[in-house]
Amino acid sequence: MFRVNSPATARSSYHHGDLRNALARAAAELAATGGPDAVTIRGAAREVGVTPTAAYRHFANQGDLLEAARGLAMDGMVAAMADFLQRVPADGDPVARALARLRSTGRGYIRFALQEPGIFRTCFTGRLREPAAGAGDGAGDRAGAGPGMGDPAPYLLLGEMLDELVAVGYLAPEDRPGAEAGPWAAVHGLAMLLVDGPLKDMPEADREAAIERTLDMTSRGLATGPASVQGRSPEGPLGSAG
């Protein structure tokens, strides 16, 4: 993953023809390897096999390149999460199913963070320099920087899950607004602690337990509707599939 097939390096003609995308992909690869700090103009140009200054035909500055990399990173993350989500079986009690989908979304989030820590950090750790001050100046065309950057897409996915929980009566409608914060925080925090933080070297068994435990807490803590009978079994672990 994030080893783009078109090698990004090597080029036949003097005019590359697709330098912007090539650089953006290279930047994403750098991010995958070394996190956002590894995304540099020189580095990306080096990987593509082009001169550093060539990048300035397509990006206003390093921050602009980083933004492009972040876009690709975000795309990759939502793809991975969506793929993971699709494995939840569609049968059984609607409440259980909605809960399972919520949990699976969270699992996908954390799982992606562990598999692609650099990408994950690039997505969510944003000390972004200001965007070149005079944007739209002529240099640095910023068309198609990748969808879903303004509102991080995982957030939207979470929103859908919560809507489902309202639909099946697990979450009271009046509790729906602003309900994203808690689950997102829990899942994001665990991912951070495991990827970059004090829990980095946690043994795998403990790690899986911590994940399930956190998801348990989230499901239970969310319950406010009539369908949220206490003691409802937290549904099968789905085998931490994927």
Add this chain to the structure above:
Amino acid sequence: MFRVNSPATARSSYHHGDLRNALARAAAELAATGGPDAVTIRGAAREVGVTPTAAYRHFANQGDLLEAARGLAMDGMVAAMADFLQRVPADGDPVARALARLRSTGRGYIRFALQEPGIFRTCFTGRLREPAAGAGDGAGDRAGAGPGMGDPAPYLLLGEMLDELVAVGYLAPEDRPGAEAGPWAAVHGLAMLLVDGPLKDMPEADREAAIERTLDMTSRGLATGPASVQGRSPEGPLGSAG
């Protein structure tokens, strides 16, 4: 806070007398301003008013200096949290009190993160280089790097709160082991999202709501004991004091 009184700069004699600590404090200040990436040998030396190479009399390498800064950062964080925790009134229902203390711990955590983002990130975002390979070589004495680094102290504080929740019957004893993960993740995640992530520019009102919401979820999600009657009011907001 983290503006150490002894200015760290300026020095009378050729021999500084306390260079190690001075450098460590300077490093912590750099971390407060610019996060862990801002902790550099040259930077710290510059602030103390000393030559970069002088630092090598006291630190094996940059990673070693960072570790020292992290120690101080952690100390500052636990101090702030402890101070914040002390404001919880000691009266009323034991369960409510234990819950209030748990929430206040979480609030302190997030509040500190927002007030000292650089320090916070330095505490918990650890891409630490390996510690100089040949440790204990003679150069770089590492005595008194500050307590509570191995096991991050906020984690221990959280543990105490959970113990209290068991004591008052809100949390079942058999659920106590491993119960730290969820609450820590939730609080840590929200802090990260607010400090460094997509929620950075959230208006204050929404931010406070998100915090309370997340703490609600945590308390509710934790409840497994007989004393955890549903619908127990989440106790007064404590005025988000401090």
Add this chain to the structure above:
DNA sequence: CCGTAAACTTTACGGGTGTCAACTTGGCAT
């Protein structure tokens, strides 16, 4: 066929970093 303009290169400036080797300073014990 050819000129224009976009895409890319060369060259270079100015700044940052970690870290090593060798020298100097000066406090402190003899």
Add this chain to the structure above:
DNA sequence: ATGCCAAGTTGACACCCGTAAAGTTTACGG
């Protein structure tokens, strides 16, 4: 008083970065 040695210094090497100015290549439209 003196000399040792730890604690500082100077100076330098080797790398990294962003990016600006000016020159070269090449695609493409007239």
